[in-house]
Amino acid sequence: MKRALIQSSLRDNSIVEAFDFLRISPISAADCYKEAMDPVRNPYSPGAGTAPPALVGRDEHLERMSVAVQRLTAGRAERSVILTGLRGVGKTVLLNEFGRIAETQRWIHEHIEATEDIDLARSLAVAARTALLRLSMSGRFKERARRGLGVVRSFLKVRYTAPGGDLSIDVEPFHGVADSGDLDRDLAGLFRELGECAKAQSVGVMFTIDEMQYLPKIEFAAMIVGLHRIAQLNLPFLITGAGLPSLPGLAGEAKSYAERLFSYSVVGSLAPALAREALERPARDEGVSWAPAALAEVVRLTEGYPYFLQEFGKQAWAAASGERITAADVRRSTPVAFAELDNGFFRARADRTTDAERDYLRAMAAIGGAGPYRSGTVAELLGKTTPQLGSLRDGLIKRGLLFAPRHGEIDFTVPLFGDYIRRAMT
Ligand SMILES: Nc1ncnc2c1ncn2[C@@H]1O[C@H](COP(=O)(O)OP(=O)(O)O)[C@@H](O)[C@H]1O
Ligand SMILES: [Mg+2]
The missing domain is CATH 1.10.10.10 (Winged helix-like DNA-binding domain superfamily/Winged helix DNA-binding domain)
Structure with a gap:
């Protein structure tokens, strides 16, 4: 029985026979034959925002965003999405996918990553400037986009002492749209300008904002009110974001607006069948299989959290040989996976x-x-x-x-x- 199993797992029977002839046990024959797996082909990708080899369990999110972008392009109303969830569940990856969906619909996508000391008004102006520069590339609509750049310039001028707020904008300021000094009013003007410029070209603009929990309360509220002011116009301009579970509460005074403008969507760990798929599919693509017990053990240890799945998958691959990941491989690599997480993912938070x-x-x-x-x-x-x-x-x-x-x-x-x-x- 054992011998039959080993033989079937070996590609070349003659090797087993040769070992038999030399009176070496077939088990060590199998072990000798098996080669460590190629580290270059290791598909698993633990890392902040690193695209996973298989993006599983997020089809509904992707489909909804695709519909939202198409609806806005067609001039219909649509609410934006804010993803919330713990660290390492795949919010950034999903947000990047939203940007990609927008780009495949020929929209312009700009990304903003919030930090503890972010100046949101400025970051939005920077994103608007880049988006308008990209829109102005198209000859026929150049003038419209240049007006938009003038609006950004005035928006900055009323807030920052340096000319152009230190952003090089090579057009005359355009007054009266986004330079009242009142942030929500001015953001509404800026967003409207972007939406109209994009609409003139039958495209749209999407801003993605990651780590939204860091947005200062007042600026965040101003952004929400600004979006609210233009919501009825159904312009192809969309802000989508991601942040920690504390996020919905942070919208503060603008909360009742926020609830109408955004649909909050919780991103979480993967259910067992999806977690197994996240491990199995990338291996299968490389001609490598997982033993069911090995999969079950990784799913148990990681509780289906995407970051942990990638780390455990990576280490199990490194410990395996012979194009199959076994429960013994998982057992051997578990301390390495935990050590990697402790020294990276976890320690980065506690440091x-x-x-x-x-x-x-x-x-x-x-x-x-x-x-x-x-x-x-x-x-x-x-x-x-x-x-x-x-x-x-x-x-x-x-x-x-x-x-x-x-x-x-x-x-x-x-x-x-x-x-x-x-x-x-x-
Ligand atoms: N749906 C998914 N399936 C498998 N792995 C995923 C999935 N989403 C994200 N990951 C992996 O999880 C890790 C964390 O993703 P990330 O987007 O940075 O999380 P967050 O932004 O929530 O902290 C990355 O290594 C990524 O490859
Ligand atoms: Mg993230």
């Missing part, structure tokens, strides 16, 4: 924390189990009151390590972060 912040994170992890956790319980463990820890907790939320799913509750924005803290920080 800039103070001692007091780390104590807070440890207390959360000490509660154990899956979140969210009661902030009162965390405070008790630290021998403090909840208000005493308020600014510490807010700091961790602001920096994107934690979020408050409900009042009085707190959770990690990074999946399985509690396990990491228990492994590495205690």
